[in-house]
Every structure is written in structure tokens, then in C-alpha cells.
Amino acid sequence: MAINHYNKIEKPEPDESCNCIINITGITKVYRLGKVEVVALRGIDLKIMKGEFISIMGPSGSGKSTLMNILGCLDIPDRGTYLLEDTDVSKLNDNQLADIRNKKIGFVFQTFNLLSRSNAASNVELPLIYSKRSTGKNRKERIFESLDSVGLIGWEKHKPSELSGGQRQRVAIARALVNDPAIILADEPTGNLDSVTGEEIMAIFQDLNSQGKTILIVTHELDIAKHTRRIVYLRDGRIFNEEKIENQINARHMLATMPKLEDKVKASIK
Amino acid sequence: MKRFGESVKIAFQSLAANKLRAFLTMLGIIIGVGAVVAMMSIGYGAQDSIISTVQDIGSNVIIVTPGNREEQNQQGFEMMLGEDKDKESLKIDDVKEIEKNATMITGAAPAILNSSVISYLNKSTIATIYASDEKAEGIYNFKVESGRFYSSSDVKNASNVALIGQTVINKIFGKIDPLGKVIKIDGKNFTVIGTIESKGSDQFGNDQDNSLTLPITTAQQKLYGIDYINMIIAQSTTEENIVKASDEIEKILRKARNLRPDEKNDFTVQNQTQLVNMLGTITSIFTITISSIAGIALLVGGIGIMNIMLVSVTERTREIGIRKAVGAKNKDILFQFLTESVVLSITGGIMGIVFAVLVSIILNRFTILSPSISSFPIILALTFSTVVGLFFGIYPAMRAARLNPIEALRYE
Numbered sequence: 001m002a003i004n005h006y007n008k009i010e011k012p013e014p015d016e017s018c019n020c021i022i023n024i025t026g027i028t029k030v031y032r033l034g035k036v037e038v039v040a041l042r043g044i045d046l047k048i049m050k051g052e053f054i055s056i057m058g059p060s061g062s063g064k065s066t067l068m069n070i071l072g073c074l075d076i077p078d079r080g081t082y083l084l085e086d087t088d089v090s091k092l093n094d095n096q097l098a099d100i101r102n103k104k105i106g107f108v109f110q111t112f113n114l115l116s117r118s119n120a121a122s123n124v125e126l127p128l129i130y131s132k133r134s135t136g137k138n139r140k141e142r143i144f145e146s147l148d149s150v151g152l153i154g155w156e157k158h159k160p161s162e163l164s165g166g167q168r169q170r171v172a173i174a175r176a177l178v179n180d181p182a183i184i185l186a187d188e189p190t191g192n193l194d195s196v197t198g199e200e201i202m203a204i205f206q207d208l209n210s211q212g213k214t215i216l217i218v219t220h221e222l223d224i225a226k227h228t229r230r231i232v233y234l235r236d237g238r239i240f241n242e243e244k245i246e247n248q249i250n251a252r253h254m255l256a257t258m259p260k261l262e263d264k265v266k267a268s269i270k
Numbered sequence: 271m272k273r274f275g276e277s278v279k280i281a282f283q284s285l286a287a288n289k290l291r292a293f294l295t296m297l298g299i300i301i302g303v304g305a306v307v308a309m310m311s312i313g314y315g316a317q318d319s320i321i322s323t324v325q326d327i328g329s330n331v332i333i334v335t336p337g338n339r340e341e342q343n344q345q346g347f348e349m350m351l352g353e354d355k356d357k358e359s360l361k362i363d364d365v366k367e368i369e370k371n372a373t374m375i376t377g378a379a380p381a382i383l384n385s386s387v388i389s390y391l392n393k394s395t396i397a398t399i400y401a402s403d404e405k406a407e408g409i410y411n412f413k414v415e416s417g418r419f420y421s422s423s424d425v426k427n428a429s430n431v432a433l434i435g436q437t438v439i440n441k442i443f444g445k446i447d448p449l450g451k452v453i454k455i456d457g458k459n460f461t462v463i464g465t466i467e468s469k470g471s472d473q474f475g476n477d478q479d480n481s482l483t484l485p486i487t488t489a490q491q492k493l494y495g496i497d498y499i500n501m502i503i504a505q506s507t508t509e510e511n512i513v514k515a516s517d518e519i520e521k522i523l524r525k526a527r528n529l530r531p532d533e534k535n536d537f538t539v540q541n542q543t544q545l546v547n548m549l550g551t552i553t554s555i556f557t558i559t560i561s562s563i564a565g566i567a568l569l570v571g572g573i574g575i576m577n578i579m580l581v582s583v584t585e586r587t588r589e590i591g592i593r594k595a596v597g598a599k600n601k602d603i604l605f606q607f608l609t610e611s612v613v614l615s616i617t618g619g620i621m622g623i624v625f626a627v628l629v630s631i632i633l634n635r636f637t638i639l640s641p642s643i644s645s646f647p648i649i650l651a652l653t654f655s656t657v658v659g660l661f662f663g664i665y666p667a668m669r670a671a672r673l674n675p676i677e678a679l680r681y682e
Contacts, residue, residue, distance in 0.1 A: 069676050095601075098597050098598060099597065102596060113588065113591070113595070117283060117284065117287050126596050127596040127597055129276055130593070130596065130602055
């Protein structure tokens with residue numbers, strides 16, 4: 001079997017004492033494209049602690065996206081275990097995975113992925129529609145709080161087409177926050193933004209992290225990764241290096257030295 | 271329930287985003303439902319008016335016509351080619367024979383139906399002539415508005431007198447009082463001795479007021495030069511014995527004509543019950559035919575909905591991916607798209623019903639048709655459009671629900 005050839009199988013050892021949000025062991029994923037088998041992940045072990053701010057770096061084809069999809073419960077691994085807050089996610093069915101995504105994962109995508117026909121508030125509301133726990137007044141409060149935490153109060157009624165790129169990404173972050181997930185997964189969140197706007201988004205992530213949110217960012221830009229506290233390097237489906245960042249880039253400080261581009265954009269839209 | 275409300279809201283939002291497309295998609299359903307409801311209403315209206323006409327005439331009326339109806343039906347082709355051999359077989363003597371011998375009728379009257387040119391001074395019109403005898407006032411249900419009906423001596427003497435209907439009055443007299451005036455019928459002078467109350471239209475839409483009645487003897491001798499009559503109208507004593515009375519009339523006429531037992535009737539005895547049944551059959555055939563056509567329209571409409579829903583699923587692949595990423599389950603997506611197709615078809619159904627009601631109102635006002643809108647076709651139409659929406663929506667919705675979220679998110 002191709003898998004065995006590439007992969008030294010480690011017995012998953014679910015660590016009960018671990019105070020982590022995510023604990024994956026021996027994650028393997030193989031895609032079958034016709035007769036060809038493409039091994040995307042060859043045994044990944046990773047622990048993410050509560051309140052961590054971590055980035056995953058790697059060139060394209062390194063398995064970043066696959067890992068992201070598995071961490072985000074959009075896909076399940078072929079082998080290995082995935083404990084998300086003590087739930088063994090690798091054994092869940094489609095419906096249970098949808099529930100986990102709804103309650104424990106907040107996604108932020110490179111292309112924002114907002115519903116173009118819905119306004120900012122409705123986009124933020126989306127996860128609440130699929131969760132049973134919040135209704136009525138409580139719902140409005142949650143939407144307001146989420147939009148407030150990304151500084152978009154006053155923009156509730158605007159549709160994505162009426163917002164700048166940075167604002168759209170902030171709506172996406174607000175959407176990711178609204179169900180108070182265990183972790184926020186951001187896939188190249190600054191990839192479609194200019195450097196100033198990207199820095200603003202990183203500032204929001206840093207703020208959220210300082211408030212205790214656990215955040216994982218997938219990126220191929222070292223400058224962005226250096227905003228986080230730990231970088232995990234991925235290559236050929238394996239983790240080949242890890243690095244603790246002692247002096248993270250402070251996005252707020254960076255912004256102070258940059259021209260306020262978004263203010264100009266805001267002004268032109270208003 | 272809350273989830274349902276949410277789905278309906280989303281459905282309306284996404285339909286509103288493509289208004290023209292949604293409308294065009296609904297058009298099939300609108301036309302289908304509109305046609306079903308309108309046609310059924312017209313059918314019901316026709317039935318209602320037949321029933322009311324029958325009630326007007328009285329359901330104890332027996333009609334004798336020349337020739338054998340059943341035979342004619344079988345030999346319809348011959349009928350079309352040649353002259354009806356029995357057409358002239360009914361005579362006034364037959365009426366007398368019936369009156370003399372029948373025990374279960376209150377009376378019998380002969381009738382000649384024709385149309386003639388009526389004129390007064392320089393104005394003229396074509397009207398239906400109902401020629402009969404003095405008993406027609408009761409049997410034919412002519413209500414004299416002013417003046418008098420022709421008497422038995424008028425009939426005996428073949429007097430040149432006539433009673434005219436409201437449409438004829440309007441056309442040739444206008445505001446002039448017609449009583450005592452001399453009119454020309456097919457060029458011959460007649461004195462107007464009375465006017466007939468308005469009866470409105472019959473179930474076939476004929477204006478019953480565009481008519482004129484005169485003594486049958488006058489019609490035979492002075493107008494048309496014939497010795498036969500077109501029909502005999504009799505009334506049974508009660509509604510219950512109408513069948514017995516019909517049989518009795520048949521026996522009397524057979525005897526009067528010296529028909530042997532193996533010979534078929536050369537006349538036909540019909541009563542209102544038979545007529546109503548016949549008309550009812552015609553109406554239901556009409557309704558079934560139109561409903562089938564409308565059913566096909568609904569089917570086509572449903573295919574249109576399925577088509578547009580498939581397009582919609584493809585277009586909104588990314589939206590489906592986003593929804594799944596934030597926690598929508600397969601059944602949520604299924605429900606969302608199913609709701610959308612049902613909303614589409616029910617909205618179409620409601621618009622179709624509104625359309626049908628408008629058409630009915632217009633028909634009522636401007637034509638002789640009087641459609642009657644009842645709850646049955648409306649409930650039927652709504653049920654059908656819901657079923658169409660569900661049936662044709664399920665496949666696209668399942669396709670949407672089965673999409674892989676990763677691929678859906680990557681879809682451009």
C-alpha cells in the first residue's frame with residue numbers, strides 16, 4: 001500500500017491531561033485522482049493550546065489546505081485521531097461534523113466568502129441560523145457584539161459590494177466570531193488585501209487573541225506569520241520545523257507607521 | 271417552525287434577486303393554474319346556469335321532437351348528407367291527441383322555432399320566432415309584461431298578432447310604446463298585442479329576449495306555409511311522475527301513428543332530467559379536456575422550475591459551500607432549495623388564481639359566460655402547485671445538499 005510506504009504509522013495517543021483545543025496525532029490523507037494516489041498529509045502531530053495564536057506556513061502543495069480542511073472539520077483524515085476539545089472528530093458523520101463546524105470552528109477565507117445578496121448583519125447572522133441555541137433578542141446582541149469587535153458598527157445594512165476588501169474580511173471575521181467558537185481558522189486572510197488593510201486585519205486578530213481567542217492562520221507570507229506566536233512549517237505533507245516567535249510584529253505599531261489607506265477608501269465610499 | 275420561516279425568507283430573497291427569471295419560471299404554473307381555475311369556473315358557471323334555467327322552466331317539462339334521436343345519433347353521417355325524413359312528422363293533431371288521452375300532464379303546447387326579419391317603420395332586426403298556442407303562456411313560461419297573450423280564438427283564427435321581447439323592443443321601437451303598433455314579420459303585418467318580460471340569456475348564451483311569439487296557426491299558414499310543427503312541450507303533473515308521463519306520451523303517439531311493435535319511434539320524447547344529464551355530460555367532458563391541457567401546462571411549468579432550480583444550484587455552489595462551512599447540514603440545504611421551489615410554484619399558483627379570478631370577472635362583465643369561482647378548484651390548484659414544486663424541486667435540492675463543502679467553496 002502506498003500509504004504504508006510513505007508513512008510511519010504512530011499509534012494515536014489521546015492525551016487526556018492535555019489542556020489543548022486541538023490535539024491531532026498521525027493524521028494522514030490521501031487523495032485519489034483516477035488511478036493516481038496523491039498523498040497530501042503523511043502523519044501530522046500537532047497540539048494547539050487554548051489561547052494560542054499559531055500560523056502554518058508552507059509552499060503550495062505542502063498540504064496546508066488539506067490540514068486546514070481537516071482541522072476545520074470540512075474533511076476527515078484517512079488515518080489518525082483528531083481531538084477537538086476532547087471530541088474525537090475523526091469518527092463523526094456528516095451531520096455531526098456540520099454541528100462541530102457551527103459551534104466550534106470559525107472560518108475566515110482568503111476570498112472572504114460572504115453571501116453577496118445579504119448585508120453585513122445577515123452575513124454575520126448566518127452561523128446562528130444553523131445553530132439552535134440563540135434566538136430573538138439574544139441573536140441581535142450577538143451580531144452586534146461581533147460587528148463591534150471588528151469595528152463595523154454602522155455598517156450593518158451594507159452589502160458586501162458596498163464594502164471595501166478590508167471591511168468584507170472584517171465581516172467574515174465577525175461571522176467567524178458570532179458563535180463563540182473554540183478556534184478561528186483563517187486561510188490566507190490577507191491574501192486578497194493590500195499591505196495596509198492586511199495589517200489592519202492582523203491587528204484585529206491580535207486584539208482577539210489578546211482577549212483569549214485561539215487563532216490559527218494558514219499563510220505563505222512570513223511577514224504575516226510573524227504576527228503570530230508560533231509558526232509551524234509544513235513541507236510534503238509533514239511538519240518539518242516549528243518556531244516560537246519571541247518578538248511578534250505588533251500590527252498596531254506597524255499601522256502607525258503606514259499611510260491610512262483605508263480611511264481614504266472609507267471616505268470615497270461614504 | 272422558526273427554521274421554516276427562515277427558509278421562506280431566504281427563498282423570497284433569492285427569488286427577488288432574479289425577479290424576471292423567477293417570473294418567467296412561474297409563468298408555466300401561472301398559466302396552468304390560471305387555466306384550470308378559469309376553465310373549471312366557466313364549467314361550474316355553465317352548470318349553474320343550466321340548473322337555474324331548468325328550475326326556471328320547471329323540471330317537469332317534457333319535450334317531443336320529430337325523428338328518432340337515438341337513430342339519428344347512430345346515423346349522424348347520413349343525417350349530415352340527406353334531409354331528415356321524419357322532420358315534418360309532428361303535427362298539431364299530435365298535440366290534440368296527447369291532450370285528449372294523457373292523464374299525467376297538465377297541458378301540451380306545439381311550437382315552431384324559426385327566425386325572421388322584424389321591422390317597424392324604417393328599423394328592422396332578426397329575431398327568434400316562438401310560435402305556439404295560448405297554453406304556451408304557462409308551459410313556455412312567457413311572462414306578459416304589458417298587454418295580453420294571444421287567446422284561443424287568435425290561434426283558431428290565425429290572427430296576425432304578436433308579443434315581442436325586450437331586445438326586439440329596444441332595437442326597433444326604442445322609447446316608443448309598442449302596444450297596438452303594426453310591425454312587419456317577413457313582410458307581413460302583425461299587431462303588437464303585448465310585451466314579454468326579460469328572461470336574459472339561456473345556458474348557451476342565446477339572448478332569449480331577442481324573440482317574438484305569435485299564434486302557431488298564423489306561423490304555419492301565413493308566414494312559413496307549412497303544416498308541421500317543430501316540437502311539442504308538455505308538463506307532467508308532478509316532477510316525480512315525469513318519466514311515467516313521458517312513457518304515456520310515447521304510447522299515445524305510437525298509437526296515433528299506427529306504429530307496429532317492431533317499428534321504431536319516428537319521434538323523440540325527452541324530459542328535462544335527460545336534458546340536464548346530457549348537458550352535464552357535455553360540461554364535464556369540457557372540464558376534463560381543459561383540465562388535462564392545463565395539467566400538461568402544469569407539468570411543463572414544473573419542468574421549468576426544475577430547470578431553473580438546477581441552474582440556481584450551480585450558480586450558488588459557493589453559497590452552498592459557505593453555508594455548509596458555517597454549519598448547515600445536508601438537510602438544511604435540501605430544505606432551503608425545496609422551500610425555494612415550493613415558494614416558486616405556490617407563488618405561481620396564487621398568481622394563477624388571481625389571474626383566473628380576473629378573467630372570470632371580465633368574462634362575467636363582458637361576455638355571456640358567467641363563471642362561478644368556488645373553493646374547490648382553488649384548493650385543487652394550490653395543492654397541485656405545491657406538489658409540482660415538491661416533485662420537481664426534490665432532485666435539484668438533493669444535488670445541492672450532496673455538494674462537497676470543500677469543492678463548493680473552491681467553485682468559481
